[in-house]
Structures are given as structure tokens and as C-alpha cells.
Amino acid sequence: MFRFLTAGESHGPGLTIIVEGLPAGLTVEKVLIDADLRRRQGGYGRGGRMKIEKDEVRFLSGVRHGKTLGSPITMQIENRDWVNWEERMNPAPVDVEMEPVTRVRPGHADFTGAIKYGHSDVRNVIERSSSRETAARVAVGGLCRQFLQQFGITIHSHVLSVVEVGYEEPRPMTPDAYPEEMWEAVENSPMRCADAALTEKMIARILEAKRHGDTCGGVFEVVAFGVPIGLGSFSQWDRRLSTRLAMAMMSIPSAKGVEIGAGFGATRTTGSHVHDVLRHREDGSWYHLTNNAGGIEGGISNGEPIVVRVGVKPIPTLAHPLPSVDIASGENIDQSRYERSDVCVVPAAGVVGEAMMAVVLTEALLEKYGGDSMDEMLRHARA
Ligand SMILES: Cc1cc2nc3c(=O)[nH]c(=O)nc-3n(C[C@H](O)[C@H](O)[C@H](O)COP(=O)(O)O)c2cc1C
Numbered sequence: 001m002f003r004f005l006t007a008g009e010s011h012g013p014g015l016t017i018i019v020e021g022l023p024a025g026l027t028v029e030k031v032l033i034d035a036d037l038r039r040r041q042g043g044y045g046r047g048g049r050m051k052i053e054k055d056e057v058r059f060l061s062g063v064r065h066g067k068t069l070g071s072p073i074t075m076q077i078e079n080r081d082w083v084n085w086e087e088r089m090n091p092a093p094v095d096v097e098m099e100p101v102t103r104v105r106p107g108h109a110d111f112t113g114a115i116k117y118g119h120s121d122v123r124n125v126i127e128r129s130s131s132r133e134t135a136a137r138v139a140v141g142g143l144c145r146q147f148l149q150q151f152g153i154t155i156h157s158h159v160l161s162v163v164e165v166g167y168e169e170p171r172p173m174t175p176d177a178y179p180e181e182m183w184e185a186v187e188n189s190p191m192r193c194a195d196a197a198l199t200e201k202m203i204a205r206i207l208e209a210k211r212h213g214d215t216c217g218g219v220f221e222v223v224a225f226g227v228p229i230g231l232g233s234f235s236q237w238d239r240r241l242s243t244r245l246a247m248a249m250m251s252i253p254s255a256k257g258v259e260i261g262a263g264f265g266a267t268r269t270t271g272s273h274v275h276d277v278l279r280h281r282e283d284g285s286w287y288h289l290t291n292n293a294g295g296i297e298g299g300i301s302n303g304e305p306i307v308v309r310v311g312v313k314p315i316p317t318l319a320h321p322l323p324s325v326d327i328a329s330g331e332n333i334d335q336s337r338y339e340r341s342d343v344c345v346v347p348a349a350g351v352v353g354e355a356m357m358a359v360v361l362t363e364a365l366l367e368k369y370g371g372d373s374m375d376e377m378l379r380h381a382r383a
Pocket residue numbers: 047107108109129130131134252253254255313315316317340341342343345348349352
């Protein structure tokens with residue numbers, strides 16, 4: 001079984017990740033994981049914290065001389081900001097009096113977390129509910145991506161829209177919708193958007209929101225290429241690949257909706273315009289004329305690219321805060337709290353989406369082919 005756990009507070013010493021279930025003998029390159037971590041830190045609209053952090057992984061177990069051992073893999077990511085928080089985040093009791101955070105931000109975990117865990121200082125909630133944790137997931141995704149690569153599977157993400165700027169569904173879902181060169185343009189765009197004119201418009205929209213002390217959400221898309229037919233199953237609700245992808249994408253903080261393939265667009269037309277016609281080639285392979293299913297039929301991968309879109313809400317911390325409540329006094333207040341924050345995280349969330357796609361496909365591939373070593377798994381896959 002493949003599984004992973006992450007631990008760590010946003011302003012604590014760092015993030016720790018334990019990954020279990022990857023086969024022995026997989027070549028692992030730290031530089032590739034670090035490159036993904038750098039991609040997650042980028043994107044137009046990120047705040048001051050990303051100027052402090054320079055995320056990279058340190059392996060503490062499970063990898064020797066560049067190859068996995070089959071034992072649990074431990075990775076660590078340092079929080080460079082920790083030095084500024086050592087006293088405030090000290091695990092041991094400290095003598096100094098610390099002002100508790102009591103004004104809750106609408107849309108963040110401040111209110112629900114404080115009530116649920118009985119915290120009178122919302123700082124105790126903020127630390128773990130922070131999306132700093134998504135760096136840990138991207139490290140796991142970086143490992144999984146190297147595993148999937150061995151089976152010819154690659155994963156990309158791009159931003160389709162910010163607020164009202166960009167994508168209007170339904171988009172054409174054809175096999176040629178993703179020319180190879182578009183991904184290079186995506187990586188070179190500060191919005192992770194292949195269209196240069198759209199990139200400029202998105203940036204202008206984010207700047208406008210920022211000027212008003214506001215924040216922006218949007219939509220990103222994750223696409224996986226080279227996925228073999230047969231991952232997932234219709235046999236139980238929780239074995240469907242679509243179920244598992246939706247859950248994984250919805251686990252990204254601020255994700256509020258998921259579409260697979262044509263998604264909600266498929267509800268606004270009729271069946272003859274939606275279902276993908278199947279064809280057979282002379283060499284025995286299969287293909288579909290369109291990909292409205294987003295690569296999944298009956299909860300099983302159908303050999304076409306897997307296409308998932310995720311709607312991201314505008315992030316909760318506003319420079320012009322909304323009215324709220326002070327949970328210490330119970331007083332209704334005109335403004336909740338502002339603290340250093342991002343303005344738009346859609347490009348970064350897309351990189352986290354890639355990681356979650358990599359995790360789900362790794363798990364499904366391990367189920368399908370099994371094996372304790374890479375040699376064994378590749379033999380099974382070839383068979
Ligand atoms: C990469 C990333 C960075 C984020 N940065 C911030 C931030 O700086 N300020 C903020 O209020 N929310 C930020 N968020 C969103 C919050 O973490 C999220 O809204 C919060 O945890 C509540 O969860 P929910 O929106 O899923 O209900 C970020 C999300 C992601 C994915």
C-alpha cells in the first residue's frame with residue numbers, strides 16, 4: 001500500500017514527510033523534487049513569505065546512493081522563517097507574555113479550528129491550517145512523478161482563469177488540445193498560462209484586486225499523459241479513479257470545485273455531443289475522437305489524457321479585512337485581522353494539483369501492476 005503523512009507548523013522548524021510503499025530500486029533525483037518546490041513557490045500574486053523561503057528537500061531515510069530501498073522515505077523541508085518565530089513557536093514554555101490572536105478571518109480555518117480544538121489563541125490553528133503544508137505534498141509528488149516517468153506518464157498544470165479573466169467553458173476536448181510546446185510557454189509565464197496576452201490580463205486583474213486590498217481565485221487544469229488503460233475500477237465507490245482524483249484535488253486548501261473532462265459543460269448539451277467515439281487502429285491500439293470524458297470512463301482510465309480542472313476560491317486574508325468577531329470578547333468587530341499574505345495562489349495551487357494527481361496515479365499504478373522492486377513492476381507492466 002502506498003501512503004504518506006506530513007507534519008509541521010508553518011512557522012515551526014520545518015516540514016517532515018514520511019512516504020511508504022514506493023518499490024525498491026527507483027532512481028530518485030533530489031534536484032527534480034527541488035525544481036517542483038521552486039515552481040510551487042512561484043506564480044504572480046505570492047506574498048512576502050516566498051521571498052524568505054528557498055524550499056529544498058533533505059532525505060533522512062529510505063534512499064541510498066540515489067535509489068529507493070523499499071523502506072519508508074523521510075524527507076524534510078526547512079522553514080527559513082523559523083528563526084523569526086523561535087520564541088513564539090517554542091515547544092517549551094516561555095516566560096514572555098504573548099498577545100493571543102482572537103480576531104478570526106472569514107474564510108480561513110480560524111473560527112472553525114478555534115471552536116473545534118478549544119483554542120483561545122487562534123495562532124494555534126493558523127500554524128497547521130496554513131498552506132505551507134502544500135510544500136510537503138509537492139515533495140511527495142516530486143517522488144511520485146519520477147516513479148510515473150518510468151512508465152511513460154507525465155503530468156502538467158496550467159492556469160485557465162483568474163476571477164472573470166480567461167476560460168469560458170465548454171472548452172474543446174480533443175486529443176490535440178495540448179500541443180507539446182504549450183507546456184514550455186506555461187513554465188515561462190508568471191501566471192503558468194500559455195497565452196501571453198491572457199497572462200498580462202490576469203496580472204492586471206490581480207494588481208487591481210491588490211489595490212483594493214482584495215484577493216483573487218481562479219481555475220487551474222491538471223493533465224496527465226501516457227496513463228495506461230485500466231487504472232481504477234467501477235467495482236466499489238471508493239475505487240473509481242474519478243472519486244480518488246476529486247478527493248485529492250479537493251484536499252488542496254482553497255479548492256472549491258472539481259471538474260473531470262468536459263465537467264459541468266457536459267450538462268449543457270446532449271449525449272450525442274458528449275460521448276467520445278472509440279476507434280481501433282490496425283496495430284491493435286485504441287483511441288477516441290474526442291476526450292470529453294477526461295480520460296476516465298466508468299471510473300477507469302481509458303488511455304486518453306486525464307484532464308481535471310479545479311476551482312480555487314479567493315484566499316481569505318484580505319488587506320482590507322471583512323467584519324468579523326473577536327472570539328475572546330464575543331464582540332462583533334468592523335474588521336478582522338490582516339497579516340502578511342498572498343493575493344493570488346492559483347498558479348501555485350496548480351503545482352500542488354500536479355502533485356496530488358501524481359499521488360493518485362502512483363497509488364493506482366501500484367495496485368494494477370504491484371511489485372516490491374522497480375524491475376518486478378516494470379516486468380508486470382510490460383506483460
Ligand atoms: C499555495 C497556497 C498558498 C496560500 N496562501 C494563503 C495566504 O497567504 N493567505 C490566506 O489567507 N490563504 C492562503 N491560502 C488559502 C488558505 O490556506 C485556505 O483558504 C485555508 O486553509 C482555508 O481552507 P479552505 O479555503 O479550503 O476552506 C493559500 C492556499 C494555497 C494552496
